[in-house]
Amino acid sequence: MINHATKKQELMDAFNFRHATKTFDPAKKISEEDFHIILEAGRLSPSSIGYEPWKFLVVQNREIREKLREVSSGAQGQFPTASHFVIILARKNATPESDYGQHILKNVKKVPDDKMEQMVKAYQHFQGVNLNLYESERALFDWASKQTYIALGNMLTAAALIGIDSCPIEGFHMEKVNEVLENEGLLDRENFSVSVMAAFGYRAEEPHREKSRQSQDEVVQWVD
Numbered sequence: 626m627i628n629h630a631t632k633k634q635e636l637m638d639a640f641n642f643r644h645a646t647k648t649f650d651p652a653k654k655i656s657e658e659d660f661h662i663i664l665e666a667g668r669l670s671p672s673s674i675g676y677e678p679w680k681f682l683v684v685q686n687r688e689i690r691e692k693l694r695e696v697s698s699g700a701q702g703q704f705p706t707a708s709h710f711v712i713i714l715a716r717k718n719a720t721p722e723s724d725y726g727q728h729i730l731k732n733v734k735k736v737p738d739d740k741m742e743q744m745v746k747a748y749q750h751f752q753g754v755n756l757n758l759y760e761s762e763r764a765l766f767d768w769a770s771k772q773t774y775i776a777l778g779n780m781l782t783a784a785a786l787i788g789i790d791s792c793p794i795e796g797f798h799m800e801k802v803n804e805v806l807e808n809e810g811l812l813d814r815e816n817f818s819v820s821v822m823a824a825f826g827y828r829a830e831e832p833h834r835e836k837s838r839q840s841q842d843e844v845v846q847w848v849d
């Protein structure tokens with residue numbers, strides 16, 4: 626039997642190391658190799674029916690960061706100091722009959738032509754009947770947005786495992802962020818909207834408070 630003790634300890638250490646970093650050391654840059662691994666953690670993340678309804682905008686441009694900071698109250702310290710700043714976009718209208726849905730089925734999942742119709746129907750049933758996502762554009766967008774949070778979580782954990790700090794960010798004005806991105810030519814609003822953000826870098830100082838979490842007993846219920 627393989628002994629996973631070291632890996633288990635590394636994993637627990639990473640979860641305890643990670644905290645929502647407010648200010649990064651602006652002088653410390655993440656290496657290209659390390660940041661590539663963080664992006665891979667996002668790209669390789671699972672998504673419902675394998676739709677990958679995301680796009681990762683890595684915003685390094687200082688002026689654009691400043692414009693985004695003005696509409697992101699929760700990222701005041703992170704925008705100017707993060708080594709790398711990622712805006713995760715989620716897809717709108719990611720239905721199986723859309724151009725994007727067809728691209729995923731044909732070119733990514735390699736569904737054979739004679740199976741396409743059957744797959745489209747199955748996915749329409751799943752999205753429309755099981756999850757009621759065709760109720761509103763917002764419901765369909767929020768479903769895509771949920772998938773982006775899986776990528777987000779994996780990116781944060783991957784970063785922590787290689788000693789990189791991070792902060793997930795939801796403290797922004799959605800409409801205003803979309804406007805900034807659109808004005809900069811970075812957002813196709815027909816097909817995307819901002820979902821969530823993540824800042825990466827190296828902490829400027831140790832966290833001010835200890836990690837606070839409820840106990841397992843409070844959040845886990847076993848059903849035997």
Ligand SMILES: Cc1cc2nc3c(=O)[nH]c(=O)nc-3n(C[C@H](O)[C@H](O)[C@H](O)COP(=O)(O)O)c2cc1C
Pocket residue numbers: 643644645646647698699700792793794795796797821836837
């Ligand atoms: C989806 C999400 C959005 C968050 N948005 C912000 C934010 O805008 N600004 C911020 O400083 N922290 C943000 N946080 C960090 C949380 O406040 C933090 O994770 C929580 O208080 C627990 O602290 P810890 O991560 O340091 O253990 C966010 C966390 C998550 C998961």
